[in-house]
Amino acid sequence: MKISTVARHFREGAKNVGRNGWMSFASISSIAVSLFILGVFMLLALNVNKLADQLDNQVQISVYLETDTDQPKIENVERLIKRIPEVKSVTFVSKAEGLARFRESMGEDGKQALEGYDDENNPLPDSFEVEAFNPQQIAFVAKQIEAINESDPDKPVKRVRYGKGTIETLFSITNGVRNIGLFIVLGLAVMAMFLISTTIKMTILARRREIGIMKLVGATNSFIRWPFFIEGALIGFSGSAAAAAGLLIGYSQLVIKTNHSMGLYMLQLSTFDEVKWLVGGTILALGTLLGVWGSTISIRKHLRV
Amino acid sequence: MQDVEMDKVRILTGSDNVIEMQDIWKTYPDGTTALQAINVVIERNEFVYIVGPSGAGKSTFMKLIYREEVPTKGQISVNGFNIGKLKQRKIPYVRRNIGVIFQDYKLLPKLSAYENVAFAMEVIETPSRAIRRRTMEVLELVGLKHKAGSLPAQLSGGEQQRIAIARAIVNNPAVIVADEPTGNLDPETSWGIMKLLEEINFRGTTIVMATHNKEIVNTLRKRVIAIEKGSISRDEPRGEYGYEN
Ligand SMILES: Nc1ncnc2c1ncn2[C@@H]1O[C@H](COP(=O)(O)OP(=O)(O)OP(=O)(O)O)[C@@H](O)[C@H]1O
Ligand SMILES: [Mg+2]
Numbered sequence: 001m002k003i004s005t006v007a008r009h010f011r012e013g014a015k016n017v018g019r020n021g022w023m024s025f026a027s028i029s030s031i032a033v034s035l036f037i038l039g040v041f042m043l044l045a046l047n048v049n050k051l052a053d054q055l056d057n058q059v060q061i062s063v064y065l066e067t068d069t070d071q072p073k074i075e076n077v078e079r080l081i082k083r084i085p086e087v088k089s090v091t092f093v094s095k096a097e098g099l100a101r102f103r104e105s106m107g108e109d110g111k112q113a114l115e116g117y118d119d120e121n122n123p124l125p126d127s128f129e130v131e132a133f134n135p136q137q138i139a140f141v142a143k144q145i146e147a148i149n150e151s152d153p154d155k156p157v158k159r160v161r162y163g164k165g166t167i168e169t170l171f172s173i174t175n176g177v178r179n180i181g182l183f184i185v186l187g188l189a190v191m192a193m194f195l196i197s198t199t200i201k202m203t204i205l206a207r208r209r210e211i212g213i214m215k216l217v218g219a220t221n222s223f224i225r226w227p228f229f230i231e232g233a234l235i236g237f238s239g240s241a242a243a244a245a246g247l248l249i250g251y252s253q254l255v256i257k258t259n260h261s262m263g264l265y266m267l268q269l270s271t272f273d274e275v276k277w278l279v280g281g282t283i284l285a286l287g288t289l290l291g292v293w294g295s296t297i298s299i300r301k302h303l304r305v
Numbered sequence: 306m307q308d309v310e311m312d313k314v315r316i317l318t319g320s321d322n323v324i325e326m327q328d329i330w331k332t333y334p335d336g337t338t339a340l341q342a343i344n345v346v347i348e349r350n351e352f353v354y355i356v357g358p359s360g361a362g363k364s365t366f367m368k369l370i371y372r373e374e375v376p377t378k379g380q381i382s383v384n385g386f387n388i389g390k391l392k393q394r395k396i397p398y399v400r401r402n403i404g405v406i407f408q409d410y411k412l413l414p415k416l417s418a419y420e421n422v423a424f425a426m427e428v429i430e431t432p433s434r435a436i437r438r439r440t441m442e443v444l445e446l447v448g449l450k451h452k453a454g455s456l457p458a459q460l461s462g463g464e465q466q467r468i469a470i471a472r473a474i475v476n477n478p479a480v481i482v483a484d485e486p487t488g489n490l491d492p493e494t495s496w497g498i499m500k501l502l503e504e505i506n507f508r509g510t511t512i513v514m515a516t517h518n519k520e521i522v523n524t525l526r527k528r529v530i531a532i533e534k535g536s537i538s539r540d541e542p543r544g545e546y547g548y549e550n
Pocket of ligand 2: 364
């Protein structure tokens with residue numbers, strides 16, 4: 001196709017969008033709304049994945065010892081834990097160290113609450129932090145440690161603690177949310193496409209005379225159809241551009257606003273740079289595709305050449 | 306490339322016939338038989354009147370030529386192309402060789418006279434410089450160069466028909482199909498249109514014109530094909546109209 005022809009098709013397509021003002025606006029809005037919602041679910045999914053990764057890293061077993069456990073016993077328990085093949089590392093955390101860490105993690109608020117505690121009256125026990133090679137082995141390793149405790153007549157371990165099931169729960173909730181979300185988005189997308197195809201149909205009807213003359217003087221079918229494809233694509237693209245802009249601007253604000261409070265829990269949202277191409281690109285491509293799809297339906301039905 | 310493909314569907318008769326119909330029948334989907342057993346040959350550069358009572362099948366005859374309708378039975382070739390056998394996507398290229406004129410002009414109301422004519426060239430992707438030159442040329446030929454910027458609503462019926470004729474000839478078709486081109490015009494204006502069509506015919510374009518205008522047919526003598534109840538009842542060189550108005 002010649003450049004001048006391409007330019008003409010774009011001009012005509014854009015003219016169609018303008019001529020059909022209100023219908024175009026409705027179509028653009030419906031594309032924008034459905035893709036905005038899709039975008040929200042995409043961002044949610046991306047962040048859940050990231051969160052799960054972060055939680056994975058944090059998942060480790062804390063083994064709290066009885067307060068009166070003596071040094072040789074501590075070393076013995078440590079050696080036994082180290083012998084479990086799934087264990088990657090064992091770190092001894094003395095009760096003084098534990099208190100310091102606790103203070104730090106509580107931040108400003110915690111400082112006051114923990115005031116008055118020092119080495120003399122430290123309520124925390126000594127503990128081990130045990131890390132497995134693989135987060136999935138955590139539960140198994142915890143059982144092994146409990147078994148070690150059972151076989152020792154002194155029962156030196158007071159409590160074995162790990163983030164039992166947090167990730168699983170997180171995933172099952174988000175799976176549910178995602179399925180509902182996909183359902184809603186699918187419904188909205190079909191509606192948007194239907195609206196686009198109706199819009200294109202109205203343009204075709206409005207330009208019936210012109211199309212008739214084009215056929216009469218020998219314009220090819222593709223020449224006649226192109227402006228309508230472009231009209232659909234422009235509607236889809238405009239709607240998705242609006243959705244993408246809204247989403248990404250909103251998200252960048254959200255990241256800035258929550259950065260501080262999330263940081264307290266050692267967690268972080270996906271950064272703007274991590275999501276912008278994936279979310280923006282997907283939405284733009286999908287919107288344009290929906291637009292072209294909608295116009296294809298209408299052209300098939302109403303532009304018999 | 307396009308032309309090479311087109312050659313495959315050409316009927317290689319070597320003849321100089323612009324239109325050939327062999328045993329053409331046309332029955333509309335509702336069961337009306339508009340044409341039956343039509344056999345016609347129209348040669349290059351002929352000027353032919355199609356006459357006959359209302360409802361005889363004249364418009365149907367014209368529509369078969371520019372392939373608005375397809376025959377129920379029989380073969381038609383236009384300018385050497387067997388248009389019955391033609392693939393759908395090749396039809397546009399055949400239509401470029403046929404100019405069509407209607408009683409009601411069918412101009413686009415929002416386009417100026419110039420734009421209406423140029424439109425026919427634009428949509429077959431003619432380079433813009435050629436469009437400008439050729440459009441002005443045909444506007445001059447139909448005597449409306451000075452009205453190039455007027456909208457159809459600002460033109461008289463005769464002027465609108467001249468613009469429609471300019472649009473029909475702008476792509477240099479081999480044949481002009483005109484269905485009652487003077488049907489809406491007063492006698493004087495009609496004569497102006499006839500002079501123009503004669504000039505176009507003189508320059509080498511075949512003209513097939515359906516008409517109810519007795520005076521024109523009997524004065525500007527040409528071949529006359531009469532259709533009655535779907536059949537050709539008469540086909541005479543320099544014939545007469547043969548009906549009372
Ligand atoms: N699209 C159609 N569907 C069904 N019947 C049709 C159609 N077009 C024309 N006819 C019928 O076919 C017959 C021929 O019609 P046509 O228009 O060819 O006549 P005509 O000779 O052009 O008449 P007129 O002089 O009034 O223009 C008529 O009986 C008409 O009712
Ligand atoms: Mg008629």
